[in-house]
Amino acid sequence: MAPFADRHTFRANRSGFRSETRCVSTTEAPQRPEPGAAPRIPRGWAALVGVLSVAAALAAGQLVAGLLSPASSPYLAVGDTVIRFSPQWLTEFAKAAFGTADKPVLLAGMAVVIAVVAALAGLASRRRPGPGVVVVAVLGVLGFVAVLFAPVFAPVDVLAPTAALVVGVGVFRWLHARALPSTAGPAEASGGLTRRALLVRSSLAVALGSAAAGVGGVLLGRGVGDSRQAVTxxxxxxxxxxxxxxxxxxxxxxxxxxxxxxxxxxxxxxxxxxxxxxxxxxxxxxxxxxxxxxxxxxxxxxxxxxxxxxxxxxxxxxxxxxxxxxxxxxxxxxxxxxxxxxxxxxxxxxxxxxxxxxxxxxxxxxxxxxxxxxxxxxxxxxxxxxxxxxxxxxxxxxxxxxxxxxxxxxxxxxxxxxxxxxxxxxxxxxxGWAEKAPIKTQSRIDSPRGFASLPAGRVTVAGIAWSQPDGISRVEVRVDGGAWREAELATEVSGDTWRMWRADLDLGPGSHTVQSRATDANGVTQTDVPAEPIPDGASGYPAVLFSVA
Missing domain, CATH: 3.90.420.10 (Oxidoreductase, molybdopterin-binding domain)
Structure with missing residues (x-):
């Protein structure tokens, strides 16, 4: 669409009507405060000011931590605090739901929560910076406290959260001043740039600077590569x-x-x-x-x-x-x-x-x-x-x-x-976990997989069993709750390691459930009594359901 359009106006004179054409801009005019009203930042820009300010704070903290003490990153210190004080049910839920991805999920969840809080801080500061400054400062103090009371602390560790706090508050005030419309209108803000253009450039500068600082802090905190190569x-x-x-x-x-x-x-x-x-x-x-x-x-x-x-x-x-x-x-x-x-x-x-x-x-x-x-x-x-x-x-x-x-x-x-x-x-x-926690005798079925569909005839069931440090002397399997039959064991390496096993079964068409149980070198057989992993290890028979065509 062309940036300008013709608008016809008609004016009366002694000879009748005449047509006059003039060019006017159809682009959106910057907001001006109503007469007598305090200027306000548009909602989108206000939220962005909050998010960019907190991002700059986190990046500054990460960069200083990478330079001086990687353990003092405020963001990671808060995450460590969450882990230390999480109730047991939440810890186990995270492991069950996300497995080894529980930490990335936690960090991503923290990022979302922080971004929402930062955006709300910006929205609360559309007229004046005070509310947002308070929120950014509170977030900074939380990071400072998390670092201060971390299990391992050295005086130098306070520098990273301090840098995060100062940068967060400073960037918020700086961006807020550029986003707030002038009571005199949006004329030129600086160097021939409109206020909107200056705000866009400032926001991009903060975003790019934060990204560079954050990545730099992470990279600086990874200094073990050369050391590992030398040790190898x-x-x-x-x-x-x-x-x-x-x-x-x-x-x-x-x-x-x-x-x-x-x-x-x-x-x-x-x-x-x-x-x-x-x-x-x-x-x-x-x-x-x-x-x-x-x-x-x-x-x-x-x-x-x-x-x-x-x-x-x-x-x-x-x-x-x-x-x-x-x-x-x-x-x-x-x-x-x-x-x-x-x-x-x-x-x-x-x-x-x-x-x-x-x-x-x-x-x-x-x-x-x-x-x-x-x-x-x-x-x-x-x-x-x-x-x-x-x-x-x-x-x-x-x-x-x-x-x-x-x-x-x-x-x-x-x-x-x-x-x-x-x-x-x-x-x-x-x-509340166990004090000594010896490993329980257990077995696992690796093949077939649960809900697999297999051709009729001979089906090979295979898996592993363990009972460190005694070792495994026997593994048995049963189908559909029937009699136990002994499986064939692979060569034993030592009592400190797992042992593989297999069993060949002739199965007819239909659904089948296979279970396994192991016996250690002392003759003690894996228990069928179910127990949750906490406090001292899971127990019970593993089972796999599959179908034979």
Whole structure:
């Protein structure tokens, strides 16, 4: 459409009527306040001012955190606070509903809530900036408090939330002044630009600057890549007491079971960390203290100078439901934890090794388990032929076969205090979970999948079973509630790992339900009594419903 249109006006004179043509603009004229009324920002611009101001605040906080202390990001600190104080039912709902995507969902949900609050703050400030400034300031203070009371805090951490607060309030005032119409009309605002054009440019500048600062802060907080490469190279050159090779008959992936060793990228991840810690190997240290005769202060080089051992270990999460997939197996390389505790000299009466992560998470592990000669607990530094991935604990983590991860698998470990369960409670123990949590004997059906449709005739059922550290001696299956029949077991690797199994069944047409149960090396059979994962692990028989044509 042309920007101008002809408008005819007719004026009377002594000779009659004459036609006069003049050009007028059909573009929308900027709003002017009514005489005597206070100027107001249009609703859309008011909401945008609020959103951009809070975005700038979050980006500034992220950038300063990336430069000085990644753990001090106000946005992530608030998310960590939400996780720490969430009721157990909400935590379990999030795991069940979103699995390992629960943290991205939380962060996205926070972003939506913050954006709505910011937009409402802008709408409340159409005439004057006061309400919006107050809301932005309150959000900034919440971020400041979350950082201040985080499990791990250093004085430098206050700089990121302070920067977020100052930038948020400053940007809100700056954009508000450019968005507010002048009582004198919309003439030129600055440098020949209309007020609207200046506001558009200012908004774009804030948006682009916020995006750049936020991305820059995230990238600056990821400094472990070179360190991991160096550790991987050093592990390849050092002598390691290697684990026995995995026999090709130990897994049945062609039948639908997992490969025996889980690739690092597929290894399950469950923790409470919103931000993966960026500790490098050179900066890492750990103290073993408390009820010991000799305190130990370890650096990463200290670990590399000690005898390194590789162990094949299956890890299981207590949140794993019956038939669930929160279980994986890897070759871990590290230092024998029992040897370290013997060197420290654990005093009588110490029944708990209270370990703390670099991000402040903490748990307690039974000392008697760690001191078992054949338990094989590790301070692990390698996983499947390379340094630990950042999300799995780089540079150092605990791995203890036979215990659920929430009491035995501290990632990013930096401290271990020998104490008692009466003196200190772990993170999940405080929330009503079990104190010692040995892994229950369980099995899983991997094939056929639920609700699959199969041709009539012989059907192969396959799956996995586990009972760390004792191992599996038998797996049985039954169809439609009938008699149990023994399955064929794959080659056993060790009691610390899962064991694959298969059973061939001749089934007629119709719907069928297959169940499985496992028996450990001590002759104890998996219970049929259903139990939820919390507080000490799920139990019951897994079942798969499918049809045969």
């Amino acid at each position: 190279a050093r592990l390849a050159a050092l002598p390691v007491d290697r684990a026995p090779a995995i026999p090709p008959t130990a897994a049945l992936p062609e039948l639908g079971t997992p490969t025996f060793l889980t690739p690092n990228a597929d290894f399950y991840r469950i923790d409470v960390a919103l931000r993966i810690p960026d500790e490098t190997a050179d900066a890492w240290s750990m103290r073993i203290h408390g009820m010991v005769e000799n305190e130990l202060e370890l650096t990463f080089d200290d670990l590399l100078r000690r005898p390194l051992v590789e162990r094949t270990i299956t890890m299981t999460c207590v949140s794993n439901p019956v038939g669930g997939d929160l279980i994986s197996t890897a070759n871990f390389v590290g230092v024998d934890l029992r040897e370290l505790l013997l060197e420290a000299g654990v005093r009588p009466g110490a029944d708990q090794a209270f370990s703390t992560s670099v991000d402040g998470w903490y748990t307690g592990t039974p000392v008697d388990v760690l001191m078992e000669p054949d338990r094989g607990a590790l301070l692990a530094i390698g996983m499947n032929g390379e340094a630990l991935p950042p999300e799995h604990g780089f540079p150092v983590r605990m791995v203890v076969p036979g215990l659920y991860g929430f009491v035995s698998a501290t990632k990013w470990i930096v401290d271990m205090e020998l104490t008692t369960f009466a003196a200190k409670a772990g993170y999940w123990l405080e929330r």
